[in-house]
Amino acid sequence: xxxVNRLKERMLQMAEIGKTTNDGVxxxxxSNEDKQARDLFMQWMENLGLxxxxxxxxxxxxxxxxxxSDAPPLMIGSHLDSVPKGGRFDGVLGVLGALExxxxxxxxxxxNERPIEIVSFTNEEGARFTPQMLGSGAVTNLFSKDYxxxxxxxxxxxxxxxxxxxxxxxxxxxxxxxxxxxxxIEMHIEQGPVLETNHKTVGIVEGIAGFSWMEVVxxxxxxxxxxxxxxxxxxxxxxxxxxxxxxxxxARSKKDGTVATVGEINTEPxxxxxxxxTTSFTLDVRHPxxxxxxxxxxxxxxxxxxxxxxxxxxxxxxxxKTHPPVTFAENITSTLEEASKKHDIPYHxxxxxxxxxxxxxxxxxxxxxxxxxxISGKSHCEEExxxxxxxxxxxxxxxxxxxxxxxx
Numbered sequence: 034x035x036x037v038n039r040l041k042e043r044m045l046q047m048a049e050i051g052k053t054t055n056d057g058v059x060x061x062x063x064s065n066e067d068k069q070a071r072d073l074f075m076q077w078m079e080n081l082g083l084x085x086x087x088x089x090x091x092x093x094x095x096x097x098x099x100x101x102s103d104a105p106p107l108m109i110g111s112h113l114d115s116v117p118k119g120g121r122f123d124g125v126l127g128v129l130g131a132l133e134x135x136x137x138x139x140x141x142x143x144x145n146e147r148p149i150e151i152v153s154f155t156n157e158e159g160a161r162f163t164p165q166m167l168g169s170g171a172v173t174n175l176f177s178k179d180y181x182x183x184x185x186x187x188x189x190x191x192x193x194x195x196x197x198x199x200x201x202x203x204x205x206x207x208x209x210x211x212x213x214x215x216x217x218i219e220m221h222i223e224q225g226p227v228l229e230t231n232h233k234t235v236g237i238v239e240g241i242a243g244f245s246w247m248e249v250v251x252x253x254x255x256x257x258x259x260x261x262x263x264x265x266x267x268x269x270x271x272x273x274x275x276x277x278x279x280x281x282x283x284a285r286s287k288k289d290g291t292v293a294t295v296g297e298i299n300t301e302p303x304x305x306x307x308x309x310x311t312t313s314f315t316l317d318v319r320h321p322x323x324x325x326x327x328x329x330x331x332x333x334x335x336x337x338x339x340x341x342x343x344x345x346x347x348x349x350x351x352x353x354k355t356h357p358p359v360t361f362a363e364n365i366t367s368t369l370e371e372a373s374k375k376h377d378i379p380y381h382x383x384x385x386x387x388x389x390x391x392x393x394x395x396x397x398x399x400x401x402x403x404x405x406x407x408i409s410g411k412s413h414c415e416e417e418x419x420x421x422x423x424x425x426x427x428x429x430x431x432x433x434x435x436x437x438x439x440x441x
Contacts, residue, residue, distance in 0.1 A: 034141075035432050037425035040133040047073065047113075047129065048121040057415030058121055062114040062156035062167075063091070063192065068199035070113045074128065074153060081136055083151070087203040090171045090181060091155040091196050094209070096148055097135050099439065104147035105215035107438050108398070109134065109431070111390060112157035112168075119158075120222075120417020126405070126424065127220040128153045134432045145439035147215055154390045155201075161186045164354070169390035172208050173397050214398040216365055216438055219391040220431050221402060222419050226410030233381040234426045236404030237369045241385045241392050242290065242321040243358035245330045248313055249276070251341055251348045255302055255310025270300050270309040272344045276337050277314065283333060290321040290384060291329055315353070321384040323358045330355070358384075359392050362399035365438070369403055372433035378426045403431055 050069045051060035060066040071093060078085045078095035087093045096106065111127025131151045138145060154172075159165025162184040171181040182193035196202040228236050253269035277295050284293035294317045300309035320329040334350050341348040366382070373380040383404070391400050405427035408418040 035133050035137045035425065035428050037421060037428070039136070040129060040424070040428065041421055043077065043129050043132070044121065044125065047125055051115065053118050053415055055118075055415040056121070057118050057417070058115045059117050059119065060113065060115040061117070061161040062158065063161065063195040063199055063201075065199070067114055068201070071153070071199070071201060074113060074132075077132060078151065081139060083135070086207040087201055088172065088207040088209075089178070089203055089205045090168050090208075091201040091203065092168045092172055092208070093153040093201075094207070095132075095135070095151040097138070097145065097150070099145045099148045101146055102148060105213045106148040106150045107215050107435060108150045108152050108209065108217045108394070109219070109435060110152035110154070111219050111221060112154045114156060114158050114160070116158050116160040116413050118415050119413050120411075120415065122222045122417055122419050123224065123412055124157055124221070126222055126419070130220045130424070130428045130431060133428055134435050137432055138436070143436065145436075146441070147439050149435065149439055150209070152209070156192075157390055162192050166388060166390055166393055167192070169393040173211060173393045175393055175396065211397045214394075215441075216362070216399040217391060217394040218365060218400070218431065218434060218438075219389055219394075219402045220427060221389060221404055222412060222417070223404040223407045223410070224387050224412035225407065227383055228381060228404060228406035229408065229410065231381050233379045234406065234423050235369075235373050235378050235380040235430050236383045237366050237373070237380050238361060238385050238402035238404055239366055239382055240321065240361050241359040241388060242319040243323070243326045243356055244317060244319045244388070245355040246353040247316045247318070247334075248351045248353055249273075249316055249337060249348060250311065250313045250351065251276070251346055252311050253309065253346045256308045258306045258308055261308060266308055267344075267346060268308050269312040269346060272341055272346050273298070273312040273314060275344070276340045279336055279340055280316065280333060283336060289325065290386075291319065292386060293318045293333065319386055321358055323360065326358055356388075356392070359395050361391070361395065361401040365399055365401035365434070368434045368437050369401060369430060372430045372437070375433060376426070376429055378430060403427060403434075
C-alpha cells in the first residue's frame with residue numbers, strides 16, 4: 034500500500050541536511066539548513082505534480098486536487114525544523130509520511146473526493162524563535178502577524194527578516210482557509226516510552242495534556258555564610274529544596290498522568306560565601322484531563338506556599354504560560370482505530386504529553402494524531418530512533434485513514 038523503502042530513502046536524505054557527528058540533526062528554524070530542507074521538500078512535491086505554495090509565515094503546502102475541488106481539504110503534515118542536536122525523525126516523519134501517503138494514492142490511481150493538502154509548519158520547535166509552534170499558531174490567529182514577525186532569536190535576528198533571507202516570506206493569500214479545513218491529521222514519533230512499554234505499534238492520540246509554566250520566587254535573607262549561626266538563617270535555597278522535593282513526590286503520587294518538572298534554578302547573590310537570599314525556579318506541570326486541570330495546578334501552588342510559610346519565608350508564583358488540555362475529534366480517532374484493526378496493527382489510545390501543531394489546528398478543524406514508538410522513549414537528542422517496521426505500519430494507518438476521510 035505504501036513504499037517504506039522510498040520513505041526511508043527520503044528520510045535519510047533529509048537527515049543529511051544539518052547532520053551532526055552522532056547521526057542527529059541541527060536544523061533550526063529559518064537557518065540555511067532549514068532552507069535546504071524546505072527546498073528539497075518543495076522539489077519532491079513539485080515532482081509529483083502537486084500545487085505547491087507557501088504563506089506569509091513560511092508554512093509550506095502541497096495540494097492534491099480531488100474530484101470536488103471546492104470541498105474543504107483534508108490536511109496532513111508536521112514540521113521540518115529541529116532542536117539543536119536533535120533526532121532524524123521528530124517532525125520530519127509527519128511531513129514525509131504525508132508525502133508518501135499522497136504519492137501512494139497517485140501511483141495506485143485512487144480517486145479522492147476532497148483535496149488533500151500536505152503542510153509543513155514553520156518554527157514548531159521554538160528552539161530558535163520563541164514561543165514554539167509559531168507557524169501553526171499564527172495561521173490559526175492565535176498569534177498576531179505583528180507578534181510573529183517581531184520574534185527575535187538570541188542573536189537579535191528578527192523572524193520576518195530571516196524569512197525574507199531564506200526566500201520563504203510568501204503571500205497571505207496562500208494561507209490555509211480557517212473556515213474551510215475538513216480535518217487535520219498529524220503523524221509523529223511518540224517521544225516517550227508508553228508504546229514501547231506496552232508493546233504497541235501505533236498510538237491513537239486522543240488529546241494533548243494541558244500545561245502550566247510558572248516561575249517560583251522564594252525570598253529569605255541574604256547574609257554572611259561564615260558568621261550567621263544555623264538557627265538564625267533564613268535560607269531561601271533550603272526552603273526551595275524542600276519545595277522541589279515535595280513537587281517531585283506529589284507528581285509521583287498521582288496516577289492520572291500528571292507530571293511536574295523543575296528545569297532551572299537561580300540564587301541571589303549566587304556566591305559561595307553568602308546565604309541565598311532569593312531563590313527562583315521554573316516549574317512545568319502537565320495534566321491530561323480538562324476536568325482536573327485547574328484543581329491540579331491550584332493544588333501544587335498551595336503546597337509550595339504552605340512549605341514556604343512553614344519556614345517563615347515568602348514567595349511569589351508567577352504564571353509564565355498556561356494552556357488547558359486539548360481533546361481531539363472522536364470521528365478521526367475512531368477512523369484511526371478502524372484502520373489499525375483492518376491491518377491487524379496493535380494500537381493504544383493515549384494522550385500526548387508534548388505539544389504539537391495539532392494543538393493549534395484543533396481550534397479550526399477536527400484534528401487527531403497518530404504516533405509510532407520511540408526506541409527507549411528517546412527524542413530531542415541524537416539517539417532518537419524508531420524501527421522502520423513500526424514506521425511502515427504507522428504510515429499504513431495514516432494512509433488508510435486519509436483514504437477514508439478523503440472520500441467523505
